[in-house]
Amino acid sequence: MAYLIDEQKLEKVYLKSYHTIGRFKYNVDTLINSPEISRHHAIIEFTQGHWLIRDVSTNGIWINDKKISKNLPYQLCLNDKVDFAAPGRSSFVVGDLSTDCQFLVSQSDSGKVIEIKDQLLLPNEQEASHIAYFDSMLNYWFLEDLFTNDRQVLIDGGLISIFNDQWQFYCSSPSTITKQLKNEVAQNVDYALSFNVSLDEENTHLTLNVADQTVDLGTRSHHYLLLLLARTRILDKEAGLENELQGWMYREELAKALGVQMNHMNIMVHRARKQLADACLDICPEFAYMLESENGKVRLNCNDITIVKGSKLETRISI
Numbered sequence: 001m002a003y004l005i006d007e008q009k010l011e012k013v014y015l016k017s018y019h020t021i022g023r024f025k026y027n028v029d030t031l032i033n034s035p036e037i038s039r040h041h042a043i044i045e046f047t048q049g050h051w052l053i054r055d056v057s058t059n060g061i062w063i064n065d066k067k068i069s070k071n072l073p074y075q076l077c078l079n080d081k082v083d084f085a086a087p088g089r090s091s092f093v094v095g096d097l098s099t100d101c102q103f104l105v106s107q108s109d110s111g112k113v114i115e116i117k118d119q120l121l122l123p124n125e126q127e128a129s130h131i132a133y134f135d136s137m138l139n140y141w142f143l144e145d146l147f148t149n150d151r152q153v154l155i156d157g158g159l160i161s162i163f164n165d166q167w168q169f170y171c172s173s174p175s176t177i178t179k180q181l182k183n184e185v186a187q188n189v190d191y192a193l194s195f196n197v198s199l200d201e202e203n204t205h206l207t208l209n210v211a212d213q214t215v216d217l218g219t220r221s222h223h224y225l226l227l228l229l230a231r232t233r234i235l236d237k238e239a240g241l242e243n244e245l246q247g248w249m250y251r252e253e254l255a256k257a258l259g260v261q262m263n264h265m266n267i268m269v270h271r272a273r274k275q276l277a278d279a280c281l282d283i284c285p286e287f288a289y290m291l292e293s294e295n296g297k298v299r300l301n302c303n304d305i306t307i308v309k310g311s312k313l314e315t316r317i318s319i
Contacts, residue, residue: 001103001115002051002172004082004092012095014105014113014170015051016157019044021084022057029157036085044076046172051076051097059085099172102141104132107159107166114167116141119274121267123163128263130162131270136277141171144270146263149251149296191290192304195227199310208279209304215279222268222275226291228257229300230307234317247299254298269298 002015013030022028024039032041038057045052052073055061061068062083068074076082076094084090106112114122119133132143132154143160144151152160156171191210197203204223208215217223233247249257255265273291292301307314 001101001113001170002046002097002099003095005095007091007093011110013092014103014168015044015046016170017046017172018156032084032090034085034090037090038085041084045073046099049099053082057085062087102132102154102169102171104160104167104169107168112165119270128267131267133270133274141169144266146266149266149293190304191302192306193226193230193300193302194306194308195223195230196308197224197227197310197314201309208276210280217275217279220271220275222272225254225258225265225268226272226300227307228254229291229298230302230305233300233302234305234307234315237317247301248294248297249299250297252296269293 004013004015005011006013016029019030020028020040020043021030021032022039022041023032023034023037025031025033028040036059038059041055041057042061043054043056045054053061053063053068053076054073055068055070057070060070063074063076064081065083065087076097078094078097080094082092082094084092101115101117103116104114114120116132119131121128122130122132128146130143130145132141134141141154142151143154143162154160154169154171156169158169159166160169161167191208194207194209196205196207201224203219204227205219206217206223206226208217229247229249232249236246236248251262251265255262258265258268260268269291273289276290290301292299304318306316
């Protein structure tokens with residue numbers, strides 16, 4: 001996480017990917033309330049892998065006691081001393097420039113910081129009520145309630161309210177929606193799922209065949225969730241349901257079949273989606289949405305399913 005250290009207050013100033021500093025209250029990210037500071041004094045921006053600072057002020061900026069040129073970007077380095085308006089006045093030190101994680105900062109206690117590197121269960125794995133995760137299809141970070149499935153976009157610098165507190169989200173690379181969310185896998189890619197489940201159904205091994213490639217997804221607990229959805233889809237096809245109606249299970253029904261609480265089942269859904277997306281990111285990132293959601297229901301959107309139980313073929317079907 002990137003931050004400056006205010007030498008006067010001895011506080012961390014966390015940096016957004018586009019961060020403004022100045023005297024214009026309510027219109028800058030970091031307020032310096034001194035008359036020599038311009039309303040908009042500096043812009044710090046993360047671009048092309050570097051943190052750059054730009055002087056847009058009247059009285060200037062000094063880096064390590066040397067004044068930088070106005071309106072020209074200057075690359076910040078760790079431990080740089082940054083003075084606004086005059087050397088030794090309104091001084092900050094570059095404390096960290098890492099960009100390997102996103103983070104939430106409590107607005108009631110800036111010392112409370114939650115790092116998010118991949119997907120994170122909140123407040124912890126044992127008592128999870130929310131999950132923060134990156135949607136590779138939409139190129140956005142989300143916070144989802146694991147009980148209601150309501151989710152909200154996490155925007156760099158935006159505020160969210162959870163756990164009786166307000167938190168500000170910081171992200172080194174601002175997200176932009178690049179695709180509209182579609183609960184369907186690309187139709188021009190051939191893909192198939194092969195399940196190999198033990199006789200006691202304690203272990204489920206999964207293999208994905210896509211575009212003439214075989215991806216071994218190993219044995220995971222969430223594979224049993226996918227197996228239950230696969231069986232439901234096959235039963236619905238055999239019952240003569242239309243393709244659009246096949247395979248849907250209510251989340252409550254699925255949680256009961258798995259023998260877990262609703263929030264834990266939703267965690268399994270996220271882990272399954274992430275594994276599918278990561279396994280096929282270069283081939284077809286839409287595979288995260290092989291696991292569809294709609295109106296409190298989920299289903300497995302796969303047209304070719306093979307299930308082997310023990311050493312015997314349970315079913316093989318092309319939908």
